[in-house]
Amino acid sequence: MKKKEGHVRSWLASANREGCDFPVQNLPYGVFSTSDGAARCGVAIGDMIVDLATCEAQGLFDAGGAFSKPQLNAFIAQGRAKWDKIRSRLTELLTKGGDESLPLVPMRDARLHLPIRVTEFTDFYSSRNHAFNVGLLFRGAENALPAQWTHMPIGYNGRASSVVVSGTPIRRPMGQLRGVNGPEWAACRRLDLELELGAIVGADSPMGQRVSVEEAEGMIFGYVLLNDWSARDIQAWEYQPLGPFQAKALGTTISPWIVTQAALEPFRCKGAARDNPLLPYLHEHRPGFYDLAIGWKMNGQKMAQTNYNVMYYSSAQQLAHHTSSGCPMRVGDLLGSGTISGPAPEQTGALLEMTQGGKNPVTVNGEPRSFIEDGDEIDLFAHAEGDGYRIGFGPCGGRILPAVE
Amino acid sequence: MKKKEGHVRSWLASANREGCDFPVQNLPYGVFSTSDGAARCGVAIGDMIVDLATCEAQGLFDAGGAFSKPQLNAFIAQGRAKWDKIRSRLTELLTKGGDESLPLVPMRDARLHLPIRVTEFTDFYSSRNHAFNVGLLFRGAENALPAQWTHMPIGYNGRASSVVVSGTPIRRPMGQLRGVNGPEWAACRRLDLELELGAIVGADSPMGQRVSVEEAEGMIFGYVLLNDWSARDIQAWEYQPLGPFQAKALGTTISPWIVTQAALEPFRCKGAARDNPLLPYLHEHRPGFYDLAIGWKMNGQKMAQTNYNVMYYSSAQQLAHHTSSGCPMRVGDLLGSGTISGPAPEQTGALLEMTQGGKNPVTVNGEPRSFIEDGDEIDLFAHAEGDGYRIGFGPCGGRILPAVE
Numbered sequence: 001m002k003k004k005e006g007h008v009r010s011w012l013a014s015a016n017r018e019g020c021d022f023p024v025q026n027l028p029y030g031v032f033s034t035s036d037g038a039a040r041c042g043v044a045i046g047d048m049i050v051d052l053a054t055c056e057a058q059g060l061f062d063a064g065g066a067f068s069k070p071q072l073n074a075f076i077a078q079g080r081a082k083w084d085k086i087r088s089r090l091t092e093l094l095t096k097g098g099d100e101s102l103p104l105v106p107m108r109d110a111r112l113h114l115p116i117r118v119t120e121f122t123d124f125y126s127s128r129n130h131a132f133n134v135g136l137l138f139r140g141a142e143n144a145l146p147a148q149w150t151h152m153p154i155g156y157n158g159r160a161s162s163v164v165v166s167g168t169p170i171r172r173p174m175g176q177l178r179g180v181n182g183p184e185w186a187a188c189r190r191l192d193l194e195l196e197l198g199a200i201v202g203a204d205s206p207m208g209q210r211v212s213v214e215e216a217e218g219m220i221f222g223y224v225l226l227n228d229w230s231a232r233d234i235q236a237w238e239y240q241p242l243g244p245f246q247a248k249a250l251g252t253t254i255s256p257w258i259v260t261q262a263a264l265e266p267f268r269c270k271g272a273a274r275d276n277p278l279l280p281y282l283h284e285h286r287p288g289f290y291d292l293a294i295g296w297k298m299n300g301q302k303m304a305q306t307n308y309n310v311m312y313y314s315s316a317q318q319l320a321h322h323t324s325s326g327c328p329m330r331v332g333d334l335l336g337s338g339t340i341s342g343p344a345p346e347q348t349g350a351l352l353e354m355t356q357g358g359k360n361p362v363t364v365n366g367e368p369r370s371f372i373e374d375g376d377e378i379d380l381f382a383h384a385e386g387d388g389y390r391i392g393f394g395p396c397g398g399r400i401l402p403a404v405e
Numbered sequence: 406m407k408k409k410e411g412h413v414r415s416w417l418a419s420a421n422r423e424g425c426d427f428p429v430q431n432l433p434y435g436v437f438s439t440s441d442g443a444a445r446c447g448v449a450i451g452d453m454i455v456d457l458a459t460c461e462a463q464g465l466f467d468a469g470g471a472f473s474k475p476q477l478n479a480f481i482a483q484g485r486a487k488w489d490k491i492r493s494r495l496t497e498l499l500t501k502g503g504d505e506s507l508p509l510v511p512m513r514d515a516r517l518h519l520p521i522r523v524t525e526f527t528d529f530y531s532s533r534n535h536a537f538n539v540g541l542l543f544r545g546a547e548n549a550l551p552a553q554w555t556h557m558p559i560g561y562n563g564r565a566s567s568v569v570v571s572g573t574p575i576r577r578p579m580g581q582l583r584g585v586n587g588p589e590w591a592a593c594r595r596l597d598l599e600l601e602l603g604a605i606v607g608a609d610s611p612m613g614q615r616v617s618v619e620e621a622e623g624m625i626f627g628y629v630l631l632n633d634w635s636a637r638d639i640q641a642w643e644y645q646p647l648g649p650f651q652a653k654a655l656g657t658t659i660s661p662w663i664v665t666q667a668a669l670e671p672f673r674c675k676g677a678a679r680d681n682p683l684l685p686y687l688h689e690h691r692p693g694f695y696d697l698a699i700g701w702k703m704n705g706q707k708m709a710q711t712n713y714n715v716m717y718y719s720s721a722q723q724l725a726h727h728t729s730s731g732c733p734m735r736v737g738d739l740l741g742s743g744t745i746s747g748p749a750p751e752q753t754g755a756l757l758e759m760t761q762g763g764k765n766p767v768t769v770n771g772e773p774r775s776f777i778e779d780g781d782e783i784d785l786f787a788h789a790e791g792d793g794y795r796i797g798f799g800p801c802g803g804r805i806l807p808a809v810e
Contacts, residue, residue: 119566120525120564120565120566125647135646138646139646146645146646148581148583148588148642148643151581151587151588152581152588152643154643154647154650155647155650156561156562156647156648156650157561157562157563157564157650158562159525159562159732160525161524161525161612161732161733161734161735161738162612162731162732162733164612171612171613171731173729173730173731174615174729174730175729175730176553176556176557176684176729178553182556182681183553183556183557183684184684185684185685185686207566207567207569207576207656208576208806208809210579231730234730237553238553238557238559239646239647239648240551240646241540241543241544241551241559241644241645241648242530242559242560242561242644242648242649243561243644243646243647243648243649244647244648245559245560245561245562246726246727246729246730246732247730249727249730249731249732250730250731250732251612251731276587279581279588279589279590280590281590321651322651322654324578324579324580324581324651325578325579325580325636325639325651325652325654325655326567326576326578326654326655326656327564327566327567327651327654327655328566328567329566330566333566401613404613
């Protein structure tokens with residue numbers, strides 16, 4: 001634990017303000033554009049963005065031109081030694097006494113883009129509270145937690161093409177819903193969020209080759225906030241026996257800033273207690289979770305907050321399991337943690353759980369809500385609290401547009 | 406129906422031989438390399454490959470340089486008008502009286518590659534016989550066919566990174582299997598094939614926008630044979646409630662040649678009779694299936710043969726359903742039909758069905774088989790019979806390597 005870095009300060013005042021998500025200890029990566037330039041890579045610092053493409057053009061470091069591209073994949077593919085080198089150089093340049101002539105762009109003047117080309121998207125189901133709560137609603141108490149749940153990180157392949165960056169409006173989907181006399185075609189009536197952390201895979205693994213939990217940890221570049229919008233009524237009708245499909249394809253919102261594994265390192269901690277020993281291929285060589293507060297707001301009102309340390313399987317365990325059959329992984333693969341929920345209603349990462357399937361509506365700015373209504377905005381947040389600084393994720397929001405019949 | 410094209414002949418004798426998969430009526434697209442050149446696009450004709458990159462360099466047609474790339478995606482993305490133009494030009498050049506100086510490469514000297522960069526892979530479940538037979542084994546007679554099955558093409562997202570071209574060896578996976586005292590880590594004991602046809606999506610659709618069945622048909626470039634290798638024991642333990650995951654990630658083999666929709670057009674026909682009317686968004690404007698014999702061999706012995714016309718949902722219906730929530734589709738998306746099975750055991754597209762879950766082994770070259778053993782080779786085949794010619798798919802095979810513990 002190296003939380004005692006509170007004395008490190010940037011020469012940029014906004015980076016040192018209390019509650020700032022982007023102090024010099026963070027340095028998250030993203031992709032931005034301004035009115036006068038193409039999309040390129042940057043790093044957030046205070047209320048500014050370091051223009052990495054221009055930095056490289058000025059000879060401040062070498063990333064083979066990767067920062068001029070409109071996604072981070074080419075940089076990420078250069079591997080951990082390069083990630084470390086660039087982070088170390090940026091820390092030097094941005095710390096008090098560094099280079100105050102660095103090319104910076106005010107964040108308010110920039111448009112933020114999807115930071116990576118998402119190669120494939122896999123969503124897991126690794127919060128025990130969430131799995132139990134949802135299982136209870138969908139399948140009853142006896143079958144709530146599936147038999148294999150405490151033995152493996154259950155996951156399924158999601159749809160990469162519908163992953164969008166924070167701020168992108170999400171259209172309420174039409175779909176098949178279970179009706180009294182067979183299915184009906186209607187707009188989703190049970191639209192929900194899922195509060196997740198997404199891990200970005202930063203290295204390829206070859207087909208037919210398994211990756212250990214330790215190797216998997218080394219393959220993870222960083223994390224984003226992730227809202228896996230879910231149409232619960234479409235899901236209930238379609239999901240047996242092959243899993244959720246169109247219920248999860250309406251959109252998945254991620255934050256524009258990728259917080260690196262390196263920035264979260266001081267907050268490493270244990271996760272939930274285990275019910276039973278895991279098979280050796282899932283053994284952890286060290287704690288794989290982070291002490292990271294995470295929650296969500298609806299229309300500006302804080303609805304729930306929990307911590308990533310409630311999770312049962314880490315992203316390294318998820319990635320190791322993902323390769324257990326020999327499945328090849330690639331740079332840009334996105335692994336959703338699964339909805340993060342604590343035990344209490346005000347710690348739940350989905351309305352389905354918070355309202356017990358819509359039976360107990362909650363009040364938002366004086367209005368009742370069982371599920372998400374048209375025009376509602378959902379914003380996720382997360383931050384790890386260091387000594388005199390915090391590692392924040394910035395915004396991850398989206399507003400719901402009405403369905404088109 | 407325009408089957409009466411038997412009089413059309415190529416100047417290349419091998420294309421006119423009885424039983425040839427690649428007559429001038431077919432012209433399937435692939436990617437090949439020779440010892441002296443990089444991978445590039447080609448079209449199969451008889452026992453030769455038309456070198457499309459060289460053709461374009463010689464000014465025989467214009468595809469914007471797309472044929473020099475090692476995947477067909479860039480060509481496919483140019484759209485249907487271009488597909489029609491190039492097909493028409495190639496037909497003219499290859500028909501008797503055409504251009505006998507075309508740059509051809511003997512197929513035996515070429516290495517065939519994955520024809521497309523698979524953007525995402527979705528697998529459906531649209532053969533009624535297969536869904537019923539498998540449901541019976543996994544869930545019993547009462548729940549064999551899921552309630553929504555006759556109302557929608559059930560599908561799930563597969564893993565694109567594990568799609569490989571015919572001839573690539575497939576490693577038997579390790580995995581979690583249900584044991585007497587909890588799960589065990591072991592090599593898969595119930596390794597199976599799935600006989601499928603894969604549709605290649607040839608046009609993008611924007612997020613939030615649905616595609617009709619008619620529009621979907623216009624978006625399909627062509628078809629490949631597809632073997633979705635399946636680890637039945639891994640699947641049985643992992644698949645509830647979120648669907649198959651590692652059981653289907655060990656490898657999916659596709660044929661190197663993409664047979665175009667245009668080549669299959671004369672064989673268009675109806676599919677299976679419907680139990681109930683479909684919701685309007687799945688209505689077909691015209692028959693969406695093909696009279697296409699399809700089957701598989703094990704170690705050279707023919708095991709089963711059925712017809713694509715037994716299917717309940719066409720690839721156009723699958724694609725329309727895929728966009729029903731507003732899910733964006735992209736050039737290079739691969740849609741598996743689902744295992745194609747007729748009603749009789751000798752018409753089944755998986756050993757699970759053929760042997761009733763392994764209970765009734767079959768005999769292959771004098772040896773009993775319940776599931777696939779190490780060293781076994783599975784080859785798929787398909788052909789549509791015209792008047793004096795046939796549209797074949799060529800080989801789609803793979804051999805199983807032993808597990809690595």
